Amino acid sequence: MALNKEDIIKKSVIVFKNRGYNATSISDIAKECGILKGSLYHHFSSKHELMKEVLSFLKTYFAETVFSIAYNENLTIEKRLEKLSRKSEEQFMEGIGGCFMSLIGNECVTSNMEFNAIVKDFFAEWKNAFTHLYSNFYGQKQANEMAERAIMLIEGAVLLMRIHNNPDFLTNAQNWLINDFKNNKILIKN
Amino acid sequence: MALNKEDIIKKSVIVFKNRGYNATSISDIAKECGILKGSLYHHFSSKHELMKEVLSFLKTYFAETVFSIAYNENLTIEKRLEKLSRKSEEQFMEGIGGCFMSLIGNECVTSNMEFNAIVKDFFAEWKNAFTHLYSNFYGQKQANEMAERAIMLIEGAVLLMRIHNNPDFLTNAQNWLINDFKNNKILIKN
Amino acid sequence: MALNKEDIIKKSVIVFKNRGYNATSISDIAKECGILKGSLYHHFSSKHELMKEVLSFLKTYFAETVFSIAYNENLTIEKRLEKLSRKSEEQFMEGIGGCFMSLIGNECVTSNMEFNAIVKDFFAEWKNAFTHLYSNFYGQKQANEMAERAIMLIEGAVLLMRIHNNPDFLTNAQNWLINDFKNNKILIKN
Amino acid sequence: MALNKEDIIKKSVIVFKNRGYNATSISDIAKECGILKGSLYHHFSSKHELMKEVLSFLKTYFAETVFSIAYNENLTIEKRLEKLSRKSEEQFMEGIGGCFMSLIGNECVTSNMEFNAIVKDFFAEWKNAFTHLYSNFYGQKQANEMAERAIMLIEGAVLLMRIHNNPDFLTNAQNWLINDFKNNKILIKN
DNA sequence: AATGAATGAGAATTCATTCAT
């Protein structure tokens, strides 16, 4: 009752993150929302459309709430890196753990170009954020590489965390990134 | 005609890797094998059982063909690392690209403990291989950490490669790993 | 259209009685109901669940409409026996003939404890009804025995009626029971 | 190995009696015989043909081993009745309990006229046996009726025995029949 | 907006039967 699109999207995130796209039924989502599956079609024209809106919602959420931190000039570069890490960690550890974008992106890579486009955008924005931070200390090319590496490390860590049901993997990865950053900064200064 | 279990498992790897577990139907696999879906049940009692055998097959394949390289005393540590990288790359780039174990492991993490157990084993064996290599130059604790990091980096790279349909991600990651190894070796020597 | 559970249950009784549990498909029942097989699952979660509801429905039906006659104090014992006979006969001769409870009970005895429980309940209630009637003229032990015998005779008659496609078997059995009752009553009085 | 038709028929009796016709697969029977299902088709052209032979085998078995007792002039009528009871009881209590003929007869009554014909023959022969015994003391019409009643009682008892998994039902029914016989004989003599 | 009944396509699975070896 009085459910709006955003409510449904937020509930959908939970269910899709647990079971993936194909194993999640419209019924599952409706149940999570406390309505009947027929009613979902008042808000979304199809499961596919719902997922597209979920992905867009999350992309926007990350851009506004997480990646934007990289551009916050009120904080030191280091603080930004730390805050960005903490914020993304929050998301990746939510519920059962995992990166929604890569989960859906990987599952649906052959079947759904529209999902894929959004997922690629997400990664591009994430990379830009990291590149922006690193380019304070490194040249463009190296900053780019380091950003790519950072994302790989985090995504790999999230993946292992999900499979092993153990948050330490992600915690370790974030610590390594931050420590590397600090150590390299010192090296560069000298 | 006269297909055996291994033939079917190899065909299954292709189809499951493309579409994942839930989106792949027994019909899809049967079609790939050139038989009717009913005939598959002569060889495997269920889709679930088939996937278990596929995962076990791949785990054994990696152990015997890839991870074993780390223990090959006829090669230098560096050569082993390179060969191990090349061999795993071969697998991860096969077909549409992706790491079968992490794809299935992530998709089915909430629904299937039996898949999960095999996937965890796979990662444990992979980590042991890296740890074994790194412990030639580092203490146990650090070798362990470096192994974990290496796997994270590769898995993250494979994930980005799949999503962007671009093998460079993985190539880069492997190069970084090998270069890091060489550089660190020099640092340690001095 | 706009079928409800009870409509479907009543149609199911017909089909299941004709062919038994295993030879009846969900499709058969859906056809009888004038809907598609998928639609049945809107009302019943499985064939097994449907049969459980059919059995429960029939058990209640017999309790309320047939066995209750034994306790109707407005009728003489003899009238009750006659009416009870007539009412059960109506059910056993319906359609192709047969006792639904014993048909399903016997067919599914090894495969389905839940069906079995309901079937046993049915027979217990039937026996109680007969025992109640007979205990007006006999001691508890003998009334019990006579009730058991009565049910055996009727069930055997229904079985032969079904196999021979001849209602006379049941008619005969009911007459014998009623005559025995009358004759014994006279013997007892003297 | 070295299985012959009769071996298979005897194993089939066990499996069909447990699960009925439709729920029993050719595989189940093959398993019980220790061969593969394909091999069964060397001995029987179809499941239907197998059941026909099973029914014929049992009909012959009962005729020769059980019903023939009624015509054994070396025994008193009473002894014959007792022995006949004991022998049929043996069969009805075998394994999980139940009368094979009535189980299959009832399950397949609408689908299989060939089974039905054999089952009807079986009951005719059984009735003849009882009629033969009773006609030593009663007129043809009454002997006939008593035979019918006897069979109804036993069949009803076997049915309840199977459903309640309790052999007492059949034991009781047989005792009642024998006692009735003895008591009536005395009444008639006087 | 929500319900709930219905649809129809497609999923996994079973199974009687065939047949080359």
Place this chain on the structure above:
DNA sequence: AATGAATGAATTCTCATTCAT
């Protein structure tokens, strides 16, 4: 006689979607 691979039809069940109320 037996095997084991394959068939193809049928079965139970699921699910995205539609629509009258």
